[in-house]
Amino acid sequence: MSREASTPSSTLPRWARVGAWIIIPLAGTLWAASGLRGLWFFYDEWSMIDRVMHTDAATGMLMSFNGHLWMFQYLVYGAQVSWFGIGHHWFIDAVLLLSLLSLELAIATLLRITSVPVVTALVAAGLLTYLGVAAQNMLFGVELSPDLAIALCVWAAAVAIRFRPGWFSCAAVGTLLLAAVGVDSGAALAMAAFGAIVTVLTWRNWSALVVTPSLIALGAWYAFAPLGPSWPGSLGVRAAFTVHLFLQAFGGLVGGGQTQGIVLSVFAAAFLWLGIQRGILAGAIRTLFIAGAVAVVVTVGAIAQSRAALVGSDFIDFNRYLTDVDVPLVLALAPLIAGSVRSVVTGIFPKGMPNPSAQVVRMLPPTLLFAAFLLGLGSFTSYAQSFKSWNLNVHESANSAATVIAAGCPPGRSLDLASQPAGSLSPQITTQLIGDLMARGEFVPPRGWTVPPQVVAVMCKPSAASHSSG
Numbered sequence: 001m002s003r004e005a006s007t008p009s010s011t012l013p014r015w016a017r018v019g020a021w022i023i024i025p026l027a028g029t030l031w032a033a034s035g036l037r038g039l040w041f042f043y044d045e046w047s048m049i050d051r052v053m054h055t056d057a058a059t060g061m062l063m064s065f066n067g068h069l070w071m072f073q074y075l076v077y078g079a080q081v082s083w084f085g086i087g088h089h090w091f092i093d094a095v096l097l098l099s100l101l102s103l104e105l106a107i108a109t110l111l112r113i114t115s116v117p118v119v120t121a122l123v124a125a126g127l128l129t130y131l132g133v134a135a136q137n138m139l140f141g142v143e144l145s146p147d148l149a150i151a152l153c154v155w156a157a158a159v160a161i162r163f164r165p166g167w168f169s170c171a172a173v174g175t176l177l178l179a180a181v182g183v184d185s186g187a188a189l190a191m192a193a194f195g196a197i198v199t200v201l202t203w204r205n206w207s208a209l210v211v212t213p214s215l216i217a218l219g220a221w222y223a224f225a226p227l228g229p230s231w232p233g234s235l236g237v238r239a240a241f242t243v244h245l246f247l248q249a250f251g252g253l254v255g256g257g258q259t260q261g262i263v264l265s266v267f268a269a270a271f272l273w274l275g276i277q278r279g280i281l282a283g284a285i286r287t288l289f290i291a292g293a294v295a296v297v298v299t300v301g302a303i304a305q306s307r308a309a310l311v312g313s314d315f316i317d318f319n320r321y322l323t324d325v326d327v328p329l330v331l332a333l334a335p336l337i338a339g340s341v342r343s344v345v346t347g348i349f350p351k352g353m354p355n356p357s358a359q360v361v362r363m364l365p366p367t368l369l370f371a372a373f374l375l376g377l378g379s380f381t382s383y384a385q386s387f388k389s390w391n392l393n394v395h396e397s398a399n400s401a402a403t404v405i406a407a408g409c410p411p412g413r414s415l416d417l418a419s420q421p422a423g424s425l426s427p428q429i430t431t432q433l434i435g436d437l438m439a440r441g442e443f444v445p446p447r448g449w450t451v452p453p454q455v456v457a458v459m460c461k462p463s464a465a466s467h468s469s470g
Contacts, residue, residue, distance in 0.1 A: 046428035069185035132376020149184035153191035165207030174210035233309030249325035255375030292332025402445035409460035
């Protein structure tokens with residue numbers, strides 16, 4: 001059963017609302033798809049390909065990947081290798097786009113439920129999903145897991161707020177949160193807590209215990225799974241990193257950095273004070289603020305604990321972390337800001353604004369949000385160019401490796417199965433892995449491919465017979 005205080009009414013006609021829900025997400029998906037053209041498998045994707053090639057499903061799905069439980073990732077890359085081979089990247093691209101679409105719709109739905117106007121909610125969701133300073137989230141194939149895990153947790157929160165506890169809503173919330181843990185335990189660490197807090201504070205009865213299985217699964221994973229290497233640094237390093245990451249993520253919402261983050265923090269504090277003074281910070285808005293604030297703290301703290309010394313101030317090569325902070329941050333603040341603005345406008349125009357003024361006020365927030373998106377395009381373009389260059393180099397190296405394997409090494413030399421044809425750009429690629437893919441028919445070397453001499457030198461070592469004859 002749905003709540004009486006459900007999704008608020010809108011001043012837009014129904015056809016405009018329906019059109020917005022179709023056009024804005026579709027535009028985002030098409031834009032993201034254009035950025036994926038020509039991309040191939042890169043870096044961590046080769047670890048997943050190696051895993052699906054050399055482990056059974058029961059083992060591979062439960063193996064830690066730098067501390068992450070990536071069950072869904074194993075299934076997706078297993079399907080890619082088994083069904084399509086690695087001649088193209090289309091299947092991974094499609095799953096990534098669906099994950100991004102789900103994230104955008106989940107954020108927009110939750111914001112809409114908490115009284116954010118339709119167009120504003122959709123544009124804000126698009127900004128978070130396709131944040132220019134966090135380009136990795138829409139370019140790097142393995143990001144399909146964190147994108148989807150965050151989306152599942154946001155959907156769970158939306159169900160908890162929109163529906164009263166019942167068999168459907170309880171099953172949906174419990175299943176969504178537990179699925180998020182299996183999709184990506186790293187992203188779910190903070191966002192499952194977000195969904196759980198929203199559920200507990202909204203339902204306030206025994207039905208909220210449906211969040212327990214996901215929390216137990218998370219606790220068991222982080223208590224008993226091998227989490228891999230970490231680079232926490234000293235306490236001072238972690239504290240400084242925490243502040244830098246928060247401000248960088250906040251400033252990234254407008255395509256900026258930490259200076260812009262400080263300015264936006266001041267504005268956020270002002271809206272928080274206004275919301276408290278006017279009684280806006282209540283009900284679902286207060287619930288989202290608390291859950292979002294906790295999720296931000298958990299996210300920043302977890303990244304600092306595991307990666308502070310590794311990332312340092314490099315928020316370009318590790319830009320994916322910015323979205324992890326920004327999603328709960330915006331979910332905490334957007335309904336509060338929308339409610340505060342609505343309260344101020346009502347106070348100024350108690351009988352309603354004249355129509356021209358109302359239209360301006362209504363369109364100002366989505367216009368500013370779209371401007372913020374445009375401000376981030378420079379960062380996206382710059383990173384995308386570098387990423388595509390690295391990606392092309394890896395693809396060419398893999399083609400060269402396959403050609404060498406098919407033709408054989410020069411006389412007096414033999415294949416070094418442990419060699420890494422792509423070097424540091426994708427050290428997970430070994431001659432052994434390329435050979436195994438070729439043996440299964442999953443990778444076919446292109447005809448007439450010219451192999452650079454340096455690749456031959458890396459892959460072909462002097463044979464034992466050559467040493468003895470010398």
